[in-house]
Amino acid sequence: MIHKYKLSGYNVLLDVNSNGVHIVDDLTYDLLDNVAPPFEEKCPEGVLNKLSKLYDRTEVEECYAEIVELYKDQILFSEDDYEKYANTSVASPIKSMCLHVSHDCNLRCKYCFASTGDFGGGRMLMDLETGKKAIDFLLKMSAERKYLELDFFGGEPLMNYGVVKEIVAYAREEEKKVDKHIRFTMTTNGMLLTEEKMEFINDEMSNVVLSIDGRKEVNDRMRPRVDGSGSYDRIVENFKKFVPMRGDKDYYVRGTYTKYNLDFSEDVMHLYELGFDQISVEPVTADPKMPYAITDGDLPKIFKEYEILADKISKIRSEGKFINFFHFMLDLDAGPCAIKRLKGCGSGNEYVAVSPDGYIYPCHQFVGIDKFKMGNVNDGTFNYDMKNEFAHAHIYTKPDCIKCWAKFFCSGGCNANNYLYTGDIHTSYKLACEIQKKRLECAILLKALEKMDTAE
């Protein structure tokens, strides 16, 4: 399977199964509309006659030979022989957890998939005992995995800061006993950050995700405080103080774009101009009936906006400056292995979420949906059948993914989005797929251009 596209004056050719990326001339681009395996020794006469109306005949013959050579090298039209690996994920240990320490929030973000913090289940904070049991569950279920991940999530996790500190202290003691290490992270809106909390987070958290949508008017429209006033001024002040204190530890400022700011490249640039250079901005997850929801009619504008964003990022980098946009990150030579790419995000299999009352769900986006309760850390219950079902939700059990060129990049997409929009974790949510594919096209070209000088 191949995928080819034109972007910013370049012809990009992806060989899906080898992950080979090629920049090709117009002749190759057009010739590939007319040839495919099995290849003949020489370019077929009919194709030659057709293409020679536009291109020199000898050039067409040369180009055909190059295509055949790459085919023989298995970096063009290479076979998909990964399905045999797909089932290896069934018995994966659980090594990542999203810990919902607070189903309460001090903001009232209008698009919040957690129903402004409580996930539809009433405002609630996790108690220390439940937090400890969640740590015990993770240490036990992670089997032989040494490096584990735990994200403090909410609602707003800093509304339960005392318990966060005690959970971390408990985990540090317990992990030693079994020779493991938990990498803590936190997703916070920043409203309650103080110097003392910043220092604690910097000591203990390998990454922090700092929520902000971009320009003041964009942020404050969707991210008001409980009293309706804006959050921008407070969080910008806090984040500008906090990020330099992170030193070489990771952080991301992370925003959501909606129908109200389809010019979101302006928000990415605004965040960059505020001094943040690790940025993630993503489309809203929302009921299509909501006025801010993204709909099919928005796609042309969104596609164009990603192109504009790619150009802006490219320009910044050409000036020798650093900026990282999460969804344009790709390592074309040493990214994740093929096995990881088959398995996707690992929700329900390697990754679970735990609610304040101890219920286990496949991921944070399933929290609050009763039928996806996998068990409870407080009573030791756990539904292995559901874990097994999620383990089998890989690209070869998702009909739309099998034939999609982007399958080894998005790895089957978001199971929660699939369920929320289509009612089935195996049925792709097409709108998200279209946005994902456009982001990937931009990301692949950005990376290709960086590597062009050293390419053969």
Place this chain on the structure above:
Amino acid sequence: MKHIKTINKADLKATAAKGGCGKCQASCQSACKTSCTVANQKCEKEA
């Protein structure tokens, strides 16, 4: 090549045989939380 410039090693197939150690980060734990991209994660297999 004159018409085609190959940009990368294109060795995804080779990674299948020695991959699957499971040490890499869950993608939603980094900066995502709503929209899955796996290919931007780092391989963390120890050499």
